[in-house]
Amino acid sequence: MARHERWNALLELLADAGRLTVEEAADRMAVSAATIRRDFDQLAQQQMLTRTRGGAVAQTVSYDLPLRYKSARHASRKQRIAAATAELARPGAIIGLNGGTTTSEVARVLATRADLHAERVSPAITIVTNALNIGAELAVRPHVKIVLTGGVPRPQSYELTGPLATVIFDHVTLDVAIIGVNGVAVECGATCDNEGEADVNRLMAERADRVVVVADGSKVGRRAFARICDTSRIDVLVTDETVPQEDVDAFIDAGVEVVRA
Numbered sequence: 001m002a003r004h005e006r007w008n009a010l011l012e013l014l015a016d017a018g019r020l021t022v023e024e025a026a027d028r029m030a031v032s033a034a035t036i037r038r039d040f041d042q043l044a045q046q047q048m049l050t051r052t053r054g055g056a057v058a059q060t061v062s063y064d065l066p067l068r069y070k071s072a073r074h075a076s077r078k079q080r081i082a083a084a085t086a087e088l089a090r091p092g093a094i095i096g097l098n099g100g101t102t103t104s105e106v107a108r109v110l111a112t113r114a115d116l117h118a119e120r121v122s123p124a125i126t127i128v129t130n131a132l133n134i135g136a137e138l139a140v141r142p143h144v145k146i147v148l149t150g151g152v153p154r155p156q157s158y159e160l161t162g163p164l165a166t167v168i169f170d171h172v173t174l175d176v177a178i179i180g181v182n183g184v185a186v187e188c189g190a191t192c193d194n195e196g197e198a199d200v201n202r203l204m205a206e207r208a209d210r211v212v213v214v215a216d217g218s219k220v221g222r223r224a225f226a227r228i229c230d231t232s233r234i235d236v237l238v239t240d241e242t243v244p245q246e247d248v249d250a251f252i253d254a255g256v257e258v259v260r261a
Contacts, residue, residue: 003039006031010039014049014058021055077216077240080261082106085178085214085238086113092121093175096204098197099131099159100180102214107134111141128172130160130200147172154194161196169203177208182224184215186250189231191224198226205229210236217242231256 001009006029013028014020025036044051049058082105089095089110097103107127110116116124123145129135130149138144151165179201183191190205190213192198205211205228213234220243231254238259248258 001029001031006035007039007043010036010043011048014056017058019052019055019057024055077242077261078102078105081214081216081238081240082109084259084261085212086110088176088212088236088238089113089116089125090175091116091124094126094128094173096174096177096179096208097127097129097131097134098179098201098204099129099134099157102216103131103178103180104134104137106178106214107131107138111138111144116143128168128174128204130165130204132158132160149200151200154197156194157197159197159200161194161200165196165200166203169207172207174204174208176210176212177204178212178214179205179228181213181215181219181228183219183222184213184234184237185221185223186231186247186254188223188227190228190234192226192228193224195226198228201228205233212236212238214238216240221247 009029010025013025022033022036022040026033029036040049040051040056043049044056049056078101081102085106086109095110097107110125110127122143124143126145126147127134127138128147128149130151132153135146135148138146149160149165149168151160151162153160179190181190182193192201211229211234213236215237217240220239231251234256236257236259237251238261241260243260248260251258
């Protein structure tokens with residue numbers, strides 16, 4: 001296993017357990033204790049965990065890991081969510097996409113859906129995004145029109161934020177906004193960890209005819225720091241089968257269509 005993959009797996013284990021000893025991690029990862037000690041030390045230097053005597057504990061801000069470290073977490077769930085979300089798009093649609101691992105997967109599926117660009121519509125879809133990685137990945141797709149906001153990038157999510165990122169929404173309209181979140185709950189709506197990202201996401205939702213929130217089961221029923229929009233503004237929640245039925249029923253009762261991929 002490559003170091004990058006091992007770090008992803010370690011951070012996933014730590015997020016679930018909250019605390020790990022060197023011996024526990026070495027046993028779970030099938031590597032030597034010396035390797036785990038080096039990994040813990042290097043991840044601690046990057047402020048991705050807190051080193052303790054004989055082990056490590058999860059950072060209180062571990063949810064805000066850089067995108068490259070989050071990409072492997074719940075990967076299969078996110079791919080299923082992305083496939084189900086992409087089915088909601090129609091040829092010629094104008095789609096807003098914020099940054100994040102799940103929305104990045106949605107962008108890939110949209111770009112490769114044969115039926116979208118088989119239709120004689122040009123462009124097949126238009127994607128308005130504040131995510132640098134999505135823009136860079138889809139810029140080479142001739143059937144996809146990419147519109148990037150301005151702004152200052154956050155290294156944790158590759159999202160552009162600030163006044164230059166929000167001003168574009170005075171000039172565009174969207175058919176659908178597909179928004180990744182750090183938390184979504186009936187009582188507080190869609191939320192994320194950074195207020196700058198929330199500002200962009202909020203405007204994206206306001207300019208859209210339809211708002212689709214994408215969130216794997218670990219984010220449903222929890223809230224993060226900054227509010228994006230109320231539950232009343234969410235039209236569809238696309239999630240996975242790990243979400244308890246009572247949470248699904250609560251969203252349905254609030255008027256939200258729930259798709260479990």
